[in-house]
Amino acid sequence: MLINRRHTLGLFGAAAGSLILPRHLMAQAPRRSITIAVQKITNNNTLDIWYEQSNVGERVFFPNLWEGLILRDWMGNQGPVPGLATEWTRLDDRTIELKLRQGVRFHNGDELTAEDVVFSFSDERLFAGTEPAGGKTLYAENFKPQNAKELPASVPGVARRLWPALRGVEAVDRYTVRFHNATPDITLEGRLYAFGSQIANRRAWDEAATYAEWANRPVSTGPYRVEEFRPDVSLTLVAFDDYWGGRPPLERIRFVEVPEVASRVNGLLSGEYDFACDLPPDQIATISDAPGLEVQSSTIWNHRVTVFNKQNEILADPLVRRAFTHSIDRQAIVDALWGGQTDIPAGLQFDSFRTSNMFVEGWAAPDYNPELARDLLKQAGYNGDPIPYRLLNNYYTNQTPTAQVLVEMWKQVGLNVEIEMKENWGQIHDPEGTRGVFDWSASNNINDPVTPLVVQFGPNGEAQQKRNYWNDEMNELSAVMETSMDAAARQKAHARMLEICEREDPAYTVLHQNAVFTGMKSELNWKAAPAFAMDFRAANWTV
């Protein structure tokens, strides 16, 4: 057979094709879809970051759906990394300028511009006319609702908690924005990657007829977009191939709501689910022992605490509260109820404080010292009167068994604590009747002790707002933490706040760090973050 020019060209073509085509095919290879069984998809049936500020919300939002100008390093030290902004500069102690990443697309095809950022922090979207602390709102006149959209009543309050003094965002040019604060704030950068400060597309908001319609399918920039949301049933996210960070590794992520633990475990065992979340520690062995399955545990940035109510006549004496703190064998609780799978933190501190150099080295939770506790009660003249303990039934993992253990431990030193089972938070905080101790958790959101110490126990925090706690020095120090730009003064204030709230005039006592357990198929090369968030970007999915 003669090989002519046409044959030769054909062979070259075939050879070239064999080199090029497989790569092309590899790039567009069919992707896997996964199903994740969770106890709850969202609490409030929306996908709005400002209305669904919950642990379960964090799981479905980050980092797959919503993105901010600065991103949290979910798989690393939780510190800040460039996101929709590539760089940021402090212009002064109240102003920060950010350069937007160019070429970023929203799920509806729009390019991200400064206008979307300005909108995302506007009166129309968030603040609803609430004025910033220490100043006046900027640019309010730029926002007139396009449709009759009623923000959920809680959104402005929640937004002002994270941005109490934000006057507004200025669009300097198409790709540059400036955040103007009314007061000096060292934590502005931290607030930019906290839960809520993510960027929404303005056009999608304008086009939605109602808030509910928008919040059911928000348009953001994440690697996955909302395909279908059936409240209380399922949420399906589908790959967004124009994602600025590259092609997402999964075709679809489907969160299904399976309220019963046994049903989630059974679904994982039968192979229907790829992941089963929110597992209690006692289910770890069942899954770990099953072939092809494993459990990933991660301590999250949330500490369980017992909170004291100073209005209680007995607890008004700090000696009694100190006795509470020294009569808890925290390690025994961790070993017995958590299988040793979580830690006892150094007071209300998080490792993330180290990234902002705010960690108080050498500080620890009160030591377990029943003798000291008895002595403190003797000094206080405590006569054994009952102290109520309003308790929810396992709102937190292991909450009820922990409470039972605590009551026994307190009993050992002579504290007479009586559990009162309650159904909801309204009943826990009901001002009627005598309050004593109750359970709470404290989260760190911005790598700075402002969260949770100031946000939860400071003058505007829930503990003081509900009259569980008050302390003048604590409130002065909170102001330092919120407004001072002097790092050394803030470090000193933080250390002193820990002394006050955990030793001298206890507001709470830390029990342990919270942890989450996720059952999954071992074949999936995926790692859990130290958070509720589940990272399904390419870097964390290498199958």
Next chain:
Amino acid sequence: MFPFILAKIARAALTIVLVMTFAFVVLRMSGDPAQVLLGPDAPQDAVDAFRERWGLNDPIWQQYLAYLEQILTFDFGVSMRDQSPALDLVLERIPATLAITIPALILKIGIGIPAGVYAALHRESVADRGVIMLSIFGFTIPSFVLGLVLVLIFAVTLGWLPSGGQDTWQHAILPIATLSIGGIGILARFSRSAMIEVLGQPYIRTAMAKGLPWRDVVWKHALPNAVIPIITLIGFMVGALIAGAVVVESIFSWPGVGRLIVVSVANRDLAVVQCLLLVIAASMVVANLCVDFAYGLLDPRLRQKRAAH
């Protein structure tokens, strides 16, 4: 007859109003929806704004009057969670629940009654003892245990059926089985005892004495008389079609009315809970009304008695 129907309808309406009122008061006495929905970390400003928005600061009687006014205009309010109309949320879930409760009811009636009648006609036989044993098993085992056992067998061990969800028709099999097994047991026991009682009546002896074939004795004389207590029971089952699957829907992650009840009550989503209770009470009351009227159709003696009044 007409006054009888009118009295029944008036009583049904009163029942619904009482249920509505009771639910309204109890829900508001047992927890602040603002605190429940916004969670333990919500800032006070947000809680206050929420209470203001939903009128929770008004006196309870004022809230109740506003609620009654709404209901009279067929406005059932909106969900405090996502601002969706409460009635839409409820109506959206009803088909999913009926998709498992109606087949389960058919199975209960189709298996339970024949099994009970057969056992009664073959009293003291092996079949009779078998039916008694299985029916006791059926109605004593709690549905949450039965459901999980069925999942363990058919989903986890054998891998024949899905363990939960609502994606395909196969997903409905285990919930329907779980719902129906208890009801089959109850109906079998009830039908058996009703038939046994009727078979001991003098008119059955008379029918047999006059030489009627056994089949005619059973079909024409025994069954029509035994059916009255069974109809009462079936009436309850029909009334529970909408709200009778709370546990099963939770076990099988079936997105029906039962799941909505659990979530809405837990969140104190007042408008949705009130709307749900209204629909459930109405369905129960209507089912009972139908049973009352059915008595008259099935039993000529009752019909005559009512006509006489």
